[in-house]
Amino acid sequence: MRYRIAVIGAGQITEGHLMAMNELQDRLKPVAIADIRIDRAEQLSETYGMIAYEDYREMVLREKPDIVVITLPHHLHMEAAIFCAEAGCHILLEKPMALNAKQCDDIMDAVRHNNVRLMVGHTQHFLAENMAAKKFIKNEAKRLGQLVMMNDTRHKAYYNTDRPAWFLDKQRAGGGILFNLGSHSIDRLMWLGNARIVKVRASISHYGPAGDVEGSGVVFLENESGVPSTIVQSGYGGVPRNELELIFTEAMMKVIPGKGVWLSRNGVYEQIPVPREDSPFVLQFRELLASIERECEPECSMDYSRDVIAVLEGIYRSHELKAEVNISTPMLSEELGHI
Known part of the structure:
Protein backbone atom coordinates (compact mmCIF):
# COMPACT_ATOMS: atom_id res chain seq x y z
CA MET A 1 0.00 0.00 0.00
CA ARG A 2 1.12 3.55 -0.77
CA TYR A 3 0.16 6.01 1.94
CA ARG A 4 -0.92 9.59 1.27
CA ILE A 5 0.98 11.88 3.62
CA ALA A 6 0.65 15.53 4.62
CA VAL A 7 2.98 17.77 6.60
CA ILE A 8 2.07 20.40 9.18
CA GLY A 9 4.80 23.01 9.49
CA ALA A 10 7.41 24.14 6.95
CA GLY A 11 10.29 24.91 9.30
CA GLN A 12 13.94 23.88 9.32
CA ILE A 13 13.41 20.17 9.96
CA THR A 14 10.62 19.66 7.42
CA GLU A 15 12.82 19.12 4.39
CA GLY A 16 14.50 16.14 6.09
CA HIS A 17 11.10 14.45 6.24
CA LEU A 18 10.30 15.35 2.62
CA MET A 19 13.62 13.99 1.36
CA ALA A 20 12.91 10.74 3.21
CA MET A 21 9.49 10.53 1.54
CA ASN A 22 11.22 10.79 -1.81
CA GLU A 23 13.43 7.85 -0.89
CA LEU A 24 10.34 5.87 0.07
CA GLN A 25 8.13 6.96 -2.82
CA ASP A 26 6.96 3.40 -3.39
CA ARG A 27 5.34 3.56 0.10
CA LEU A 28 4.70 7.27 0.70
CA LYS A 29 3.08 9.94 -1.48
CA PRO A 30 3.38 13.51 -0.15
CA VAL A 31 0.19 15.35 -1.06
CA ALA A 32 0.08 18.59 0.92
CA ILE A 33 1.90 20.89 3.33
CA ALA A 34 0.54 23.61 5.62
CA ASP A 35 2.20 26.54 7.33
CA ILE A 36 0.90 29.85 8.65
CA ARG A 37 3.63 31.40 6.52
CA ILE A 38 2.15 30.36 3.21
CA ASP A 39 5.28 31.42 1.33
CA ARG A 40 7.31 28.72 3.10
CA ALA A 41 4.65 26.10 2.37
CA GLU A 42 4.50 27.15 -1.29
CA GLN A 43 8.26 26.96 -1.70
CA LEU A 44 8.39 23.37 -0.46
CA SER A 45 5.21 22.42 -2.30
CA GLU A 46 6.77 23.49 -5.60
CA THR A 47 9.93 21.49 -4.92
CA TYR A 48 8.18 18.31 -3.81
CA GLY A 49 4.97 18.43 -5.86
CA MET A 50 2.40 19.08 -3.14
CA ILE A 51 -0.51 21.44 -2.51
CA ALA A 52 0.22 24.33 -0.13
CA TYR A 53 -2.20 25.38 2.62
CA GLU A 54 -2.15 28.09 5.25
CA ASP A 55 -4.53 26.29 7.63
CA TYR A 56 -3.59 22.73 8.58
CA ARG A 57 -7.15 21.91 9.63
CA GLU A 58 -8.45 22.75 6.17
CA MET A 59 -5.65 20.68 4.67
CA VAL A 60 -6.40 17.59 6.76
CA LEU A 61 -10.17 17.77 6.21
CA ARG A 62 -9.88 18.37 2.47
CA GLU A 63 -6.96 16.08 1.59
CA LYS A 64 -7.83 13.26 4.04
CA PRO A 65 -4.23 11.98 4.29
CA ASP A 66 -3.44 8.57 5.75
CA ILE A 67 -0.48 9.97 7.71
CA VAL A 68 0.33 13.45 9.00
CA VAL A 69 3.80 14.62 10.01
CA ILE A 70 3.63 17.34 12.69
CA THR A 71 6.65 19.68 12.82
CA LEU A 72 5.25 22.57 14.84
CA PRO A 73 6.52 24.55 17.85
CA HIS A 74 6.20 22.44 20.99
CA HIS A 75 3.17 24.25 22.45
CA LEU A 76 1.12 23.34 19.37
CA HIS A 77 1.84 19.60 19.44
CA MET A 78 -1.12 18.57 21.57
CA GLU A 79 -3.76 20.53 19.65
CA ALA A 80 -2.53 19.38 16.24
CA ALA A 81 -2.04 15.74 17.27
CA ILE A 82 -5.52 15.47 18.76
CA PHE A 83 -7.09 17.09 15.69
CA CYS A 84 -5.32 14.70 13.34
CA ALA A 85 -6.16 11.66 15.45
CA GLU A 86 -9.84 12.65 15.50
CA ALA A 87 -9.65 13.00 11.70
CA GLY A 88 -8.49 9.37 11.50
CA CYS A 89 -4.87 10.07 10.54
CA HIS A 90 -1.82 8.19 11.72
CA ILE A 91 0.80 10.59 13.09
CA LEU A 92 4.55 11.14 13.13
CA LEU A 93 5.02 13.79 15.80
CA GLU A 94 8.31 15.60 16.21
CA LYS A 95 9.85 15.36 19.66
CA PRO A 96 9.26 16.35 22.38
CA MET A 97 5.80 14.83 22.53
CA ALA A 98 4.21 17.80 24.35
CA LEU A 99 4.85 20.43 27.01
CA ASN A 100 3.98 18.20 29.97
CA ALA A 101 2.79 14.72 30.92
CA LYS A 102 -0.85 15.82 31.15
CA GLN A 103 -0.79 16.95 27.52
CA CYS A 104 0.81 13.63 26.58
CA ASP A 105 -2.06 11.81 28.32
CA ASP A 106 -4.61 13.82 26.34
CA ILE A 107 -2.86 12.96 23.07
CA MET A 108 -2.70 9.28 24.02
CA ASP A 109 -6.42 9.23 24.85
CA ALA A 110 -7.31 10.72 21.45
CA VAL A 111 -5.02 8.35 19.53
CA ARG A 112 -6.37 5.24 21.26
CA HIS A 113 -9.99 6.36 21.06
CA ASN A 114 -9.69 6.86 17.28
CA ASN A 115 -7.70 3.65 16.68
CA VAL A 116 -4.77 5.30 14.90
CA ARG A 117 -1.01 5.04 15.45
CA LEU A 118 1.27 7.78 16.71
CA MET A 119 5.06 7.71 16.77
CA VAL A 120 7.23 10.41 18.32
CA GLY A 121 10.36 11.29 16.36
CA HIS A 122 13.05 10.37 18.87
CA THR A 123 15.80 10.15 16.26
CA GLN A 124 18.42 8.87 18.71
CA PRO A 275 27.49 -0.26 9.80
CA ARG A 276 26.16 2.24 7.29
CA GLU A 277 22.44 2.97 7.81
CA ASP A 278 19.75 4.87 5.95
CA SER A 279 18.94 8.36 7.20
CA PRO A 280 17.11 8.58 10.55
CA PHE A 281 14.13 10.14 8.75
CA VAL A 282 13.82 7.12 6.44
CA LEU A 283 14.16 4.67 9.33
CA GLN A 284 11.51 6.56 11.30
CA PHE A 285 9.01 6.24 8.49
CA ARG A 286 9.74 2.52 8.11
CA GLU A 287 9.12 2.02 11.83
CA LEU A 288 5.84 3.96 11.67
CA LEU A 289 4.65 1.98 8.63
CA ALA A 290 5.48 -1.29 10.39
CA SER A 291 3.48 -0.10 13.40
CA ILE A 292 0.48 0.75 11.23
CA GLU A 293 0.54 -2.50 9.27
CA ARG A 294 1.21 -4.78 12.23
CA GLU A 295 -1.22 -2.86 14.45
CA CYS A 296 1.34 -2.52 17.23
CA GLU A 297 3.11 0.25 19.10
CA PRO A 298 6.25 1.64 17.41
CA GLU A 299 9.57 1.52 19.23
CA CYS A 300 9.27 5.21 20.13
CA SER A 301 5.87 4.59 21.65
CA MET A 302 3.57 7.09 23.29
CA ASP A 303 4.24 5.67 26.75
CA TYR A 304 8.00 5.84 26.20
CA SER A 305 7.78 9.41 24.91
CA ARG A 306 5.63 10.43 27.86
CA ASP A 307 8.34 9.08 30.16
CA VAL A 308 10.83 11.46 28.51
Missing part, protein backbone atom coordinates in the same frame (compact mmCIF):
# COMPACT_ATOMS: atom_id res chain seq x y z
CA HIS A 125 17.00 5.38 18.02
CA PHE A 126 17.82 5.74 14.33
CA LEU A 127 21.34 7.19 14.38
CA ALA A 128 23.89 4.69 13.09
CA GLU A 129 26.28 5.12 16.03
CA ASN A 130 23.56 4.65 18.64
CA MET A 131 22.19 1.62 16.80
CA ALA A 132 25.67 0.07 16.68
CA ALA A 133 26.17 0.76 20.40
CA LYS A 134 22.79 -0.75 21.27
CA LYS A 135 23.58 -3.92 19.30
CA PHE A 136 27.05 -4.24 20.83
CA ILE A 137 25.69 -3.85 24.36
CA LYS A 138 23.13 -6.59 23.69
CA ASN A 139 25.47 -9.03 21.94
CA GLU A 140 28.62 -8.49 24.02
CA ALA A 141 27.16 -8.30 27.52
CA LYS A 142 29.73 -10.69 29.00
CA ARG A 143 32.62 -8.76 27.48
CA LEU A 144 31.34 -5.45 28.82
CA GLY A 145 30.24 -6.59 32.27
CA GLN A 146 27.73 -4.73 34.40
CA LEU A 147 26.70 -1.20 33.42
CA VAL A 148 27.62 1.06 36.34
CA MET A 149 27.15 4.62 35.02
CA MET A 150 26.52 6.81 31.96
CA ASN A 151 27.67 10.38 31.28
CA ASP A 152 26.00 12.43 28.54
CA THR A 153 27.55 15.74 27.46
CA ARG A 154 26.13 18.23 24.96
CA HIS A 155 27.48 21.72 24.29
CA LYS A 156 26.02 23.79 21.45
CA ALA A 157 25.62 27.50 20.79
CA TYR A 158 21.91 27.76 21.63
CA TYR A 159 21.40 31.50 21.20
CA ASN A 160 22.49 31.73 17.56
CA THR A 161 20.65 34.22 15.40
CA ASP A 162 19.05 31.64 13.11
CA ARG A 163 17.18 29.91 15.96
CA PRO A 164 13.44 30.77 15.76
CA ALA A 165 12.36 33.07 18.61
CA TRP A 166 9.81 30.61 20.01
CA PHE A 167 12.64 28.31 21.17
CA LEU A 168 13.61 30.99 23.71
CA ASP A 169 10.06 31.47 25.06
CA LYS A 170 9.28 29.02 27.87
CA GLN A 171 5.52 29.10 27.32
CA ARG A 172 5.93 28.00 23.72
CA ALA A 173 9.05 25.85 23.93
CA GLY A 174 8.54 24.26 27.35
CA GLY A 175 12.11 25.13 28.31
CA GLY A 176 15.52 25.83 26.86
CA ILE A 177 18.48 23.66 25.99
CA LEU A 178 17.46 20.92 28.43
CA PHE A 179 13.92 20.66 27.07
CA ASN A 180 15.04 20.69 23.45
CA LEU A 181 18.41 18.94 23.37
CA GLY A 182 18.04 17.38 26.81
CA SER A 183 15.15 15.31 25.51
CA HIS A 184 17.69 13.65 23.17
CA SER A 185 20.00 12.96 26.11
CA ILE A 186 17.23 11.49 28.25
CA ASP A 187 16.13 9.37 25.31
CA ARG A 188 19.54 7.83 24.68
CA LEU A 189 20.16 7.26 28.40
CA MET A 190 16.84 5.41 28.65
CA TRP A 191 17.29 3.50 25.40
CA LEU A 192 20.92 2.42 25.75
CA GLY A 193 20.50 1.91 29.50
CA ASN A 194 17.36 -0.13 28.80
CA ALA A 195 15.50 1.31 31.79
CA ARG A 196 13.23 4.20 32.77
CA ILE A 197 14.59 7.15 34.74
CA VAL A 198 13.06 7.24 38.23
CA LYS A 199 15.02 9.96 40.09
CA VAL A 200 16.57 13.30 39.12
CA ARG A 201 18.47 16.11 40.83
CA ALA A 202 19.13 19.16 38.68
CA SER A 203 20.72 22.59 38.71
CA ILE A 204 20.16 24.95 35.79
CA SER A 205 21.25 28.49 34.82
CA HIS A 206 19.67 31.43 33.02
CA TYR A 207 22.41 33.62 31.55
CA GLY A 208 21.24 33.73 27.95
CA PRO A 209 21.18 37.05 26.05
CA ALA A 210 17.53 36.59 25.07
CA GLY A 211 14.35 34.85 26.17
CA ASP A 212 13.39 33.31 29.52
CA VAL A 213 14.65 29.74 29.10
CA GLU A 214 17.66 28.05 30.69
CA GLY A 215 21.00 28.11 28.92
CA SER A 216 22.72 25.27 30.76
CA GLY A 217 22.13 22.49 33.24
CA VAL A 218 23.71 19.67 35.18
CA VAL A 219 21.45 16.72 35.97
CA PHE A 220 22.04 13.63 38.07
CA LEU A 221 19.68 10.79 37.17
CA GLU A 222 19.06 7.26 38.40
CA ASN A 223 17.20 4.60 36.44
CA GLU A 224 14.96 1.82 37.72
CA SER A 225 17.91 -0.60 37.66
CA GLY A 226 19.79 1.68 40.04
CA VAL A 227 22.31 2.86 37.41
CA PRO A 228 23.30 6.55 37.85
CA SER A 229 23.82 8.96 34.96
CA THR A 230 24.68 12.59 34.38
CA ILE A 231 23.59 15.08 31.75
CA VAL A 232 25.77 18.17 31.29
CA GLN A 233 24.64 20.74 28.74
CA SER A 234 25.58 24.32 27.90
CA GLY A 235 24.21 26.62 25.22
CA TYR A 236 26.69 29.41 25.91
CA GLY A 237 29.97 30.07 24.09
CA GLY A 238 32.56 27.32 23.92
CA VAL A 239 33.49 24.20 22.01
CA PRO A 240 30.66 22.08 20.50
CA ARG A 241 30.43 18.61 22.02
CA ASN A 242 27.95 15.76 21.77
CA GLU A 243 28.94 12.45 23.30
CA LEU A 244 27.80 9.70 25.62
CA GLU A 245 30.15 7.58 27.70
CA LEU A 246 28.96 4.28 29.18
CA ILE A 247 31.06 2.72 31.91
CA PHE A 248 30.82 -1.02 32.57
CA THR A 249 32.70 -3.19 35.04
CA GLU A 250 34.90 -4.69 32.29
CA ALA A 251 35.06 -1.92 29.67
CA MET A 252 34.07 1.62 28.68
CA MET A 253 32.23 2.77 25.56
CA LYS A 254 32.12 6.22 23.96
CA VAL A 255 29.43 7.17 21.42
CA ILE A 256 29.68 10.33 19.30
CA PRO A 257 26.82 10.70 16.79
CA GLY A 258 28.09 11.31 13.29
CA LYS A 259 31.64 10.32 14.19
CA GLY A 260 31.80 6.84 15.67
CA VAL A 261 31.78 4.41 18.57
CA TRP A 262 34.84 3.55 20.66
CA LEU A 263 35.49 0.69 23.09
CA SER A 264 38.25 0.62 25.70
CA ARG A 265 41.03 -1.92 25.32
CA ASN A 266 44.28 -2.04 27.33
CA GLY A 267 43.64 1.37 28.83
CA VAL A 268 42.85 3.25 25.60
CA TYR A 269 39.85 3.73 23.34
CA GLU A 270 39.75 1.89 20.02
CA GLN A 271 37.17 2.68 17.37
CA ILE A 272 34.82 -0.14 16.40
CA PRO A 273 33.02 -0.56 13.05
CA VAL A 274 29.65 1.17 12.61
CA ILE A 309 8.51 14.39 29.21
CA ALA A 310 8.00 13.29 32.82
CA VAL A 311 11.78 13.34 33.33
CA LEU A 312 12.00 16.83 31.83
CA GLU A 313 9.29 18.04 34.19
CA GLY A 314 11.17 16.46 37.05
CA ILE A 315 14.36 18.30 36.07
CA TYR A 316 12.70 21.72 36.30
CA ARG A 317 10.90 20.80 39.50
CA SER A 318 14.14 19.55 41.06
CA HIS A 319 15.88 22.84 40.29
CA GLU A 320 12.95 24.77 41.76
CA LEU A 321 12.90 22.69 44.96
CA LYS A 322 16.70 22.29 45.15
CA ALA A 323 16.02 18.64 45.92
CA GLU A 324 15.85 15.20 44.35
CA VAL A 325 12.58 14.42 42.57
CA ASN A 326 11.11 10.94 42.23
CA ILE A 327 9.78 10.50 38.67
CA SER A 328 8.09 7.17 39.38
CA THR A 329 5.46 8.63 41.75
CA PRO A 330 2.16 9.02 39.82
CA MET A 331 1.04 11.90 42.01
CA LEU A 332 4.17 13.81 41.07
CA SER A 333 3.32 13.68 37.37
CA GLU A 334 -0.07 15.25 38.10
CA GLU A 335 1.52 17.87 40.32
CA LEU A 336 3.99 18.80 37.59
CA GLY A 337 1.31 19.25 34.92
CA HIS A 338 1.18 23.02 35.44
CA ILE A 339 4.87 23.67 34.76
